[in-house]
Amino acid sequence: xxxxxxxDLTKVFVLGRNREVTALNKINLxxxxxxxxxxxxxxGSGKTTCLKILLGILFASSGETxxxxxxxxxxxxxxxxxxxxENPYYYDYLxxxxxxxxxxxxxxxxxxxxxxxxxxxxRLVNLQDVRRLSLRHYSKGMLERIGLAASMLNNPKVLIxxxxxxxxxxxxxxxxxxxxxxxxxxxxxxxxxxxxxxEVERVCDRIGIFHRGVLLTVGKLDVLQQQYKASNLEExxxxxxxxxxxxxxxx
Amino acid sequence: xxxAWIIAKNSLQEALRKKTLYILVVVALVVIGASRLFxxxxxxxxxxxIRDVSFSTIEFFGxxxxxxxxLGAISTxxxxxxIYTLLSxxxxxxxxxxxxxIGQSMILLINYVLxxxxxxxxLLIKKSPPDIETxxxxxLIYMELLMISSITLMVATFASDAFNLVFSFFLYIVGHLMSxxxxxxxxxxxxxxxxxxxxxxxxxxxxxxxxIKDKVVVGVKVSWLYVVQTVGYGFIYLAIALFLAxxxxxxxxx
Numbered sequence: 001x002x003x004x005x006x007x008d009l010t011k012v013f014v015l016g017r018n019r020e021v022t023a024l025n026k027i028n029l030x031x032x033x034x035x036x037x038x039x040x041x042x043x044g045s046g047k048t049t050c051l052k053i054l055l056g057i058l059f060a061s062s063g064e065t066x067x068x069x070x071x072x073x074x075x076x077x078x079x080x081x082x083x084x085x086e087n088p089y090y091y092d093y094l095x096x097x098x099x100x101x102x103x104x105x106x107x108x109x110x111x112x113x114x115x116x117x118x119x120x121x122x123r124l125v126n127l128q129d130v131r132r133l134s135l136r137h138y139s140k141g142m143l144e145r146i147g148l149a150a151s152m153l154n155n156p157k158v159l160i161x162x163x164x165x166x167x168x169x170x171x172x173x174x175x176x177x178x179x180x181x182x183x184x185x186x187x188x189x190x191x192x193x194x195x196x197x198x199e200v201e202r203v204c205d206r207i208g209i210f211h212r213g214v215l216l217t218v219g220k221l222d223v224l225q226q227q228y229k230a231s232n233l234e235e236x237x238x239x240x241x242x243x244x245x246x247x248x249x250x251x
Numbered sequence: 252x253x254x255a256w257i258i259a260k261n262s263l264q265e266a267l268r269k270k271t272l273y274i275l276v277v278v279a280l281v282v283i284g285a286s287r288l289f290x291x292x293x294x295x296x297x298x299x300x301i302r303d304v305s306f307s308t309i310e311f312f313g314x315x316x317x318x319x320x321x322l323g324a325i326s327t328x329x330x331x332x333x334i335y336t337l338l339s340x341x342x343x344x345x346x347x348x349x350x351x352x353i354g355q356s357m358i359l360l361i362n363y364v365l366x367x368x369x370x371x372x373x374l375l376i377k378k379s380p381p382d383i384e385t386x387x388x389x390x391l392i393y394m395e396l397l398m399i400s401s402i403t404l405m406v407a408t409f410a411s412d413a414f415n416l417v418f419s420f421f422l423y424i425v426g427h428l429m430s431x432x433x434x435x436x437x438x439x440x441x442x443x444x445x446x447x448x449x450x451x452x453x454x455x456x457x458x459x460x461x462x463i464k465d466k467v468v469v470g471v472k473v474s475w476l477y478v479v480q481t482v483g484y485g486f487i488y489l490a491i492a493l494f495l496a497x498x499x500x501x502x503x504x505x
Contacts, residue, residue, distance in 0.1 A: 028493045055339045058504050075341040083339035089331045091261070105257045150336065160339075207346040 001069070002030035003158060003189050004037075004054065009063035011049055011213075023049045025213040036180055036190040038200040040237060041210030047193040048086055050210070051162055054191075055083055067158055073120050077157065079107060082151035086162040086193075090137035090145050096127050096146050099135060100153055107154040121149035124179070140167035148176065152183075159183065161192040165199055177203050197233045207233075211246075216240045256341045258350025259357060262324065272316050276362045279312035280369050290349040298379050299468050305370040306388055306464035309363070313396045316362050317355075318419045321403035324351045325500075326412050334505050345497045348408070352493060355400050363393055384467040387478050394485040396462035399423060401492035402456070408499040425451075426458035428433065456488050 011024040030089045031037040039047050042198040054065050056072035070077035090099050097118050104114040122128040125145040130138075138146065144167050151159060164180075166172045173196075180190055180203045194200050200207060201221065208218040217224060217240055221233060230236035256458060265274060286304035287299050329336040337347065367389055371381050402422065406415045425432075436448035460481050463473045 052335070057335055057338050073343075075343060078339065078341040079341070083336065085332065085335045085339075087332075088336065089333055090336070091265060091333060092331075093265055102257070102261055103336075103340060106254055106337075106342055108253070108341075147336070 003033040003068055004031035004191055004231065005029065005048065005064075005066045006054070007064045009050065009053065009065060010061050011046070011053060012061045020215050024053070024060075027213075027215050029208060029215060029218070031189060031191050033189050034184065034187050035205040036184050036192065036203050038204035038207045039206075039210060040195070040197070040200060040207060040233075041192045042241065045210040046213045047210050048162055051083075051160055051191070051193060054160065067221075071136070079154065080156055080157035081158045082154065084144075084147045084159075084161045084164055085150040087166065088147035090135050090143065090150075092147065093134060095132060095134050096122060096138075096149075097131050099146060100150055103150050104153055109154065112121070117153060117155075121153055124152070126150045140193060141169060141172055144168055148179070157188060159188060159190045159192075161190065163194055164192060165194065165196055173199065197237060201233045209237060211241050211244050213219075214244070216244055252346070252349070255346040255350035255353060256385045258342070258347055259353035262354025263357045263361075266320070266354075272320060272358065272362060272484055275312050275316050275319075276365050279308050279366050282308045283366065283370055283373065291332075298374075298377065301373060301377065302385070302432050303464065303468045305373070306392070306468070306501055309366045309370065309389070310392050310395070310462075310464075311341055312366065313359070313363055314423055317359055317400040318403050318416070318423070320355045320358050321400045321408060322415055322419070324355055324404060325407045329505060338505065344501045348404070348497045348500050349493065351364060352401060352404055352430060352496070355404065356397060359396055359400060361395070363396065363419070384463075384472060387473055387475070388467050390463050390478060391461040391463055391481055394482050395458050398485050398492070401489045401496070405492040405496040405499070408496050408503060422455065423458065426456050427460075427462070429455055429457045430459050457484075460484060 006027050006029040009024055009027040009029070010022070013021045013023055015021060027046070027050060029039075041047050049058060052059050054072060055078075065072055067077050067081060087184060091102075094102065100118045100121055101114060104117065107151050109117060114235070119128070122131065125146055127142065127147055127149070130142070135143070135146070144164065148161075148164060151161065165176050168176060177199060177210070180192070183190055184203075184205075192200075192204070204221070206218065207224070209216045217228075219227075221236075225231065225233075225236055228236050228239050230239055260393075282306045286301045289300040292300060304400075328337065338344070374381050374385075399419065399422075403415060406418055410418070433448055433452050436445060439445060466473060475480045
């Protein structure tokens with residue numbers, strides 16, 4: 001059974017009188033336990049909308065979503081997941097350890113365990129030397145890293161990462177990739193959304209390509225490349241999107 | 252409720268570090284202190300003036316703190332998108348709203364206690380220690396401020412900051428003029444106007460119920476029964492406002 005699942009997930013945004021945008025159109029996604037699944041797509045293709053509905057931040061217009069067999073508002077499910085939003089913002093008056101402690105308390109992690117876990121996370125993302133700095137002085141890359149730490153604080157079974165390498169330098173990107181591979185070895189499931197094709201190529205077991213609210217294709221990279229006669233992910237990406245646009249021209 | 256308390260402490264920590272509401276308290280303390288300038292009056296008149304100015308200042312600036320505090324409680328989380336990470340954690344939307352209200356109540360209480368302490372200090376300097384009627388007045392003012400805070404928070408769950416600000420101030424003014432307005436409307440023969448007036452009187456919180464300073468300042472005693480009944484009236488509005496806040500926020504896409 002898939003650990004993350006959507007069934008005919010549809011989301012329609014009503015923008016005004018007689019104006020609707022279908023952000024997601026009957027998405028059927030299944031992420032297996034222990035895999036790293038990458039979702040790709042141009043801006044506005046529905047990737048972030050899909051992730052937000054999985055987490056109960058947005059509401060589906062129709063269809064269902066499940067993580068570990070539980071709906072998006074189930075608090076026991078949320079105890080077992082971690083989320084890193086796109087362009088993360090946090091409480092700028094807090095320091096890194098204070099932010100992690102705040103989130104840790106929401107997970108009801110016991111105080112002694114929480115203290116050691118916070119230290120462990122700070123070391124993991126290399127922010128232990130700036131523990132007294134408030135988040136308003138953090139760079140974009142530092143915010144991504146503290147966000148990553150916050151998403152792993154509760155030792156989640158499932159991680160949902162929206163553009164996890166945005167704002168990171170090449171070393172930071174490599175460290176994130178290594179971290180993802182390590183998480184997979186620990187048996188965790190990762191669903192990540194990314195624009196960086198090279199990152200996705202290197203770490204993901206399977207990918208899904210979104211475009212205009214539709215999940216165009218899903219599968220292992222080598223299989224899809226064969227299917228679409230593409231030599232690499234970039235070519236596959238462009239071919240699938242171009243083919244869809246040709247068959248469904250924009251009105 | 253434990254998670255609501257964690258949200259509340261976070262809100263309090265934010266307010267204490269950002270210091271934005273301190274400005275209002277400082278201005279309030281200056282105004283209260285300025286009431287000492289009425290020393291040219293007789294001792295009795297001076298004390299009346301000090302009490303009157305202080306009660307009014309505490310109430311008005313308390314209302315400003317309640318409105319501006321509650322206004323930013325939810326909108327800041329939405330604008331800064333900190334709500335996304337928060338809602339991905341094991342916290343329900345009801346706990347979030349209750350936590351925000353508890354946090355705002357604590358911020359309001361700290362500022363309120365500062366202003367009251369300054370006022371009481373002034374009374375002690377003037378060798379006119381506060382009496383039980385002063386305590387009743389301050390209790391009712393704080394209850395009124397909690398009501399204002401809860402209603403502003405409720406509106407914040409579905410409306411913009413600009414609308415909420417105008418609406419909250421409008422409600423504050425109307426809430427204090429309700430009784431006078433109703434007395435005037437009772438003289439009209441127009442059934443529709445009377446009906447509208449009755450409806451408004453039922454729906455709009457009557458903040459003037461909490462205003463006993465005019466009586467207390469001239470030495471009139473107010474019964475504890477009245478205080479308890481008025482506080483109960485306040486809690487009913489507060490409960491309805493929080494219920495609606497939770498309802499609206501549960502329907503809201505962030």
